[in-house]
Amino acid sequence: MFKKDIYTNRRNELFSKFSSGKILLLGNIENPINFEHNTYPFRQDSSFLYYIGIKSPRLAAILDIDLNETILFGDEMTIDDIVWMGQQQTIAEKATLSGIDKLLPFDQLFEYLHKSEHNAIHYLPPYQSHNKLLLGKLLNYPIDQLRPSVSLIQAVVAQRSIKSTEEIIELEKAVNVAVDMHRLAIQMTKPGRYEYEISNAMQHFAQDQGMPFSYPPIVTKRGEILHNHMQFHQVNAGDLLLNDAGVETALGYASDLTRTFPVGKRFTSLQAEIYEIVLHAFKSAEQLLTSGIRFKDIHLKACEALVEGLIQIGFMKGNPQDAVTNHAHALFFQCGLGHMLGLDVHDMEDLGEQYVGYTETEPKDTKTFGIKSLRLGKALVAGNVLTVEPGIYIIPELTQLWEQQQLHKEFINYDFLKKHLDFGGIRIEDNYLIEENGYRRLGKYLEREIQEIYGLKDNAIA
Numbered sequence: 001m002f003k004k005d006i007y008t009n010r011r012n013e014l015f016s017k018f019s020s021g022k023i024l025l026l027g028n029i030e031n032p033i034n035f036e037h038n039t040y041p042f043r044q045d046s047s048f049l050y051y052i053g054i055k056s057p058r059l060a061a062i063l064d065i066d067l068n069e070t071i072l073f074g075d076e077m078t079i080d081d082i083v084w085m086g087q088q089q090t091i092a093e094k095a096t097l098s099g100i101d102k103l104l105p106f107d108q109l110f111e112y113l114h115k116s117e118h119n120a121i122h123y124l125p126p127y128q129s130h131n132k133l134l135l136g137k138l139l140n141y142p143i144d145q146l147r148p149s150v151s152l153i154q155a156v157v158a159q160r161s162i163k164s165t166e167e168i169i170e171l172e173k174a175v176n177v178a179v180d181m182h183r184l185a186i187q188m189t190k191p192g193r194y195e196y197e198i199s200n201a202m203q204h205f206a207q208d209q210g211m212p213f214s215y216p217p218i219v220t221k222r223g224e225i226l227h228n229h230m231q232f233h234q235v236n237a238g239d240l241l242l243n244d245a246g247v248e249t250a251l252g253y254a255s256d257l258t259r260t261f262p263v264g265k266r267f268t269s270l271q272a273e274i275y276e277i278v279l280h281a282f283k284s285a286e287q288l289l290t291s292g293i294r295f296k297d298i299h300l301k302a303c304e305a306l307v308e309g310l311i312q313i314g315f316m317k318g319n320p321q322d323a324v325t326n327h328a329h330a331l332f333f334q335c336g337l338g339h340m341l342g343l344d345v346h347d348m349e350d351l352g353e354q355y356v357g358y359t360e361t362e363p364k365d366t367k368t369f370g371i372k373s374l375r376l377g378k379a380l381v382a383g384n385v386l387t388v389e390p391g392i393y394i395i396p397e398l399t400q401l402w403e404q405q406q407l408h409k410e411f412i413n414y415d416f417l418k419k420h421l422d423f424g425g426i427r428i429e430d431n432y433l434i435e436e437n438g439y440r441r442l443g444k445y446l447e448r449e450i451q452e453i454y455g456l457k458d459n460a461i462a
């Protein structure tokens with residue numbers, strides 16, 4: 001945990017935004033895999049972690065605005081629990097470390113919540129079934145009619161979007177371990193290996209440093225499949241390997257890095273050309289990062305840079321700006337340039353992209369293919385932490401569909417593109433802190449120039 005003041009200050013700031021009522025924060029439970037006592041690894045809810053800091057399951061907290069008190073609801077281990085799992089730090093001890101005012105048994109939550117009738121109860125959107133059911137029971141609503149508090153969502157987003165010095169230190173720890181993990185992946189990848197061997201080696205490396213993956217990694221020669229979790233392919237000379245992997249610190253802060261590199265010693269000439277296009281778009285976006293600029297505008301600039309390159313190699317044609325305005329680039333770049341990063345790898349995605357990444361006056365476009373997958377569009381402010389991750393992905397099914405529909409044929413050279421439907425995908429991704437005047441790339445530098453990647457390949461690990 002951070003020191004106590006950090007949690008009490010965070011809660012005080014939240015208190016100051018409300019005049020009455022109760023804020024209910026629900027922790028997560030250990031979710032069963034195939035029977036109750038065989039569970040998935042426990043991960044605390046990130047907003048609960050942010051305000052309370054305690055990682056144990058089956059906790060809830062009420063920030064009672066009228067009393068200006070934080071009450072934690074949870075149960076100490078029973079003697080049966082201690083027999084099976086050993087005595088652990090008590091909830092009371094953890095509550096003290098978090099500066100909690102009062103600790104009550106979990107089953108008093110309902111009574112406490114309803115002790116004054118006309119008080120507003122603010123809660124965040126639940127994403128775990130258990131908490132949906134619990135909220136339904138606590139509030140006596142059908143679970144499909146739960147009404148999360150928009151004012152609470154906005155207050156939490158406002159706070160969690162600005163990272164403090166302590167949080168930046170945590171995020172950099174996560175990036176630094178991920179950088180070493182990515183170097184290991186580049187150096188151990190060679191013809192004949194299987195994708196899962198690379199993934200497993202990274203996990204072993206990170207866990208030796210006390211950090212689990214922050215999300216299921218994408219380690220694949222089929223990099224055009226955006227969230228490809230299949231890792232069964234054997235990789236061969238001539239293949240690309242796309243590795244999108246990050247880790248999480250003990251306090252829950254995530255990193256999210258991607259590199260794409262040759263399985264053999266060198267890229268083919270087309271791979272190198274497309275890599276340079278993605279790298280150029282990446283650098284164009286990177287140098288625009290600063291407070292005040294809309295991330296959507298950086299995204300569009302990166303799209304233009306991608307199109308310029310795709311025109312040079314003959315995949316596209318026409319005017320790059322027009323191509324982007326018409327969303328023709330989305331055949332190659334179907335997703336967004338980046339997203340917020342913090343306690344979640346897609347930070348605060350559970351609270352709603354509209355609140356995290358957009359504003360009321362400039363809402364998210366939820367319909368247009370391509371831009372609908374941009375999770376962050378609004379103007380950046382100092383203290384934001386985000387990813388930049390342009391890519392080029394050639395998806396055969398999508399290309400064939402667009403060609404059948406003759407979509408954007410003024411911008412796309414289908415005849416030439418069709419010769420390269422098996423290309424795959426390339427993405428480059430780093431993590432950034434936005435500053436008043438510019439940006440800081442978080443953590444150690446991870447090789448991204450072609451010659452630097454070749455340097456790692458030349459020092460391969462057997």
Ligand SMILES: [Mn+2]
Binds near residue numbers: 256339387389
């Ligand atoms: Mn990412």
